Amino acid sequence: MPKVPLRFSVNAEQKEIMVEPYWTLLRTLRDELMLTGTKEGCSNGNCGACTVMVDGKTVNSCLVLAPEVSGQEVLTVEGIARNGKLSRVQEAFVQEGALQCGFCTPGFIVSTTALLHRIPNPTEEEIRLNLAGNLCRCTGYDKIVRAVQRAAGS
Amino acid sequence: MGTFRYAAPNTLDEALSALAAPGESRPLAGGTDLIDQLRTGRRGADVVVDLKLVPELQRMVSDDRGLHIGAARSCTDVRDHAQVARQYQGLFESAGLIGSIQIQNRAAIGGNVCNAAPSADIVPALLVHDAIAVIASKKGKREVPLAGFFVGPGKTVLEKGQILLELILPAPAPNSASAYLRFIPRNEMDIAVAGVGSYLELDPATRIVKRARIALAAVAPTPVRARMAEMALEGREINDALIDAASGAAVQAARPITDVRGSADYRKELVQVLTRRTLRTCVERILS
Ligand SMILES: Cc1cc2nc3c(=O)[nH]c(=O)nc-3n(C[C@H](O)[C@H](O)[C@H](O)COP(=O)(O)OP(=O)(O)OC[C@H]3O[C@@H](n4cnc5c(N)ncnc54)[C@H](O)[C@@H]3O)c2cc1C
Numbered sequence: 001m002p003k004v005p006l007r008f009s010v011n012a013e014q015k016e017i018m019v020e021p022y023w024t025l026l027r028t029l030r031d032e033l034m035l036t037g038t039k040e041g042c043s044n045g046n047c048g049a050c051t052v053m054v055d056g057k058t059v060n061s062c063l064v065l066a067p068e069v070s071g072q073e074v075l076t077v078e079g080i081a082r083n084g085k086l087s088r089v090q091e092a093f094v095q096e097g098a099l100q101c102g103f104c105t106p107g108f109i110v111s112t113t114a115l116l117h118r119i120p121n122p123t124e125e126e127i128r129l130n131l132a133g134n135l136c137r138c139t140g141y142d143k144i145v146r147a148v149q150r151a152a153g154s
Numbered sequence: 155m156g157t158f159r160y161a162a163p164n165t166l167d168e169a170l171s172a173l174a175a176p177g178e179s180r181p182l183a184g185g186t187d188l189i190d191q192l193r194t195g196r197r198g199a200d201v202v203v204d205l206k207l208v209p210e211l212q213r214m215v216s217d218d219r220g221l222h223i224g225a226a227r228s229c230t231d232v233r234d235h236a237q238v239a240r241q242y243q244g245l246f247e248s249a250g251l252i253g254s255i256q257i258q259n260r261a262a263i264g265g266n267v268c269n270a271a272p273s274a275d276i277v278p279a280l281l282v283h284d285a286i287a288v289i290a291s292k293k294g295k296r297e298v299p300l301a302g303f304f305v306g307p308g309k310t311v312l313e314k315g316q317i318l319l320e321l322i323l324p325a326p327a328p329n330s331a332s333a334y335l336r337f338i339p340r341n342e343m344d345i346a347v348a349g350v351g352s353y354l355e356l357d358p359a360t361r362i363v364k365r366a367r368i369a370l371a372a373v374a375p376t377p378v379r380a381r382m383a384e385m386a387l388e389g390r391e392i393n394d395a396l397i398d399a400a401s402g403a404a405v406q407a408a409r410p411i412t413d414v415r416g417s418a419d420y421r422k423e424l425v426q427v428l429t430r431r432t433l434r435t436c437v438e439r440i441l442s
């Protein structure tokens with residue numbers, strides 16, 4: 001299968017690369033652009049470890065084909081900190097110790113960033129419902145909920 | 155992942171040509187069903203034709219026939235549409251409980267319909283609003299009532315080269331409301347054990363049911379209308395006893411299987427409970 005050119009923006013940087021049309025966005029980010037902050041858990045849309053934003057909306061990058069993002073803006077966890085300074089969401093996850101192994105954290109950071117953009121002061125129920133697409137097998141979620149609340153309040 | 159070509163045409167005509175070309179062609183909307191099917195080899199494709207850039211499939215407009223929803227519109231778009239929240243409450247509810255935020259941002263209403271899972275959550279809400287499916291192919295367009303769209307699990311009336319263009323939802327009558335409820339072991343990210351959509355239209359003075367629609371998910375090879383229950387309601391004054399009788403009658407439309415999610419008997423029980431609850435919600439919505 002001949003590769004096809006893909007032009008898109010990743011973390012505010014224009015990229016032009018060659019991709020196989022059947023590659024997922026997840027594979028393209030990790031294996032071609034070496035942006036390995038985005039994780040592969042289930043590969044089928046259930047765990048949220050691969051969450052990135054496409055044109056400002058969260059998606060499971062394992063369920064997006066690379067050529068689908070042509071001309072669009074992709075934001076990964078690597079693009080959330082600015083000039084080496086953690087975002088308030090990242091800072092709150094650190095402060096609350098909202099992780100153990102950390103595998104789910106990039107996805108949670110991206111989903112939380114999008115959530116607080118939509119709902120600046122979510123209730124606990126809203127937090128749990130809106131982050132239901134991100135699974136964590138270590139923390140039991142309570143510290144994650146607290147981190148989101150701390151980020152919302154800061 | 156199998157290998158395939160990818161096309162993202164900008165016009166309906168190009169999309170239909172690409173899909174009609176020899177070989178195995180697959181329409182792509184949000185990809186939340188299809189991409190996993192391709193990855194695991196449950197489906198193959200020579201070419202995947204992305205429909206999201208075709209303007210007709212993104213149209214969301216109201217006219218004298220009702221609300222037109224382009225088949226590639228995402229659940230998030232549908233839920234954020236003010237008219238949907240106001241006039242098609244069951245659709246609003248079902249679009250908001252598909253998967254997660256990430257899934258809703260991607261999953262299209264037409265993808266839910268065309269994937270034709272017996273458990274598809276959006277379908278009962280569309281059925282109770284008497285949705286019309288507009289099908290397009292190189293030969294032109296035709297319309298079928300959505301109730302006649304499903305053939306079996308994963309099977310629809312669509313043939314190669316045909317796509318679902320849009321759904322038309324007639325404007326609901328005054329003094330009407332709809333609701334959708336499903337049962338799953340957790341609140342999100344699972345497949346319905348059973349789902350029920352209801353629509354009621356009442357005469358506000360007499361409370362006589364002028365029109366009733368009930369549709370069931372995950373309890374038959376395809377989504378089904380519960381016509382006996384609808385008949386039990388129409389022409390009678392709505393009250394708890396009537397709702398109970400109709401909920402019992404709804405079970406007659408269910409031909410459930412026993413699987414890991416629930417036994418056939420449990421599913422029948424759920425149909426009864428969910429029918430009762432959705433009908434009560436409709437009544438509350440109409441009278442409030
Ligand atoms: C984690 C997860 C959770 C989910 N939760 C739910 C849930 O709670 N409830 C539920 O009902 N579903 C759920 N789903 C299933 C899926 O998200 C929905 O069925 C969704 O609506 C499919 O839409 P899509 O646009 O992603 O479809 P796609 O994957 O793009 O397409 C689905 C099928 O329809 C065909 N198709 C798409 N558009 C057209 C068209 N216009 N004309 C002809 N054929 C077309 C495709 O070729 C494919 O066969 C879930 C999926 C995942 C991965």
Ligand code: FES
Nearest residue numbers: 041042043048062
């Ligand atoms: S890897 Fe994409 S959701 Fe799990």
Ligand code: FES
Nearest residue numbers: 100102136137138
């Ligand atoms: S910290 Fe280990 S999965 Fe969340």
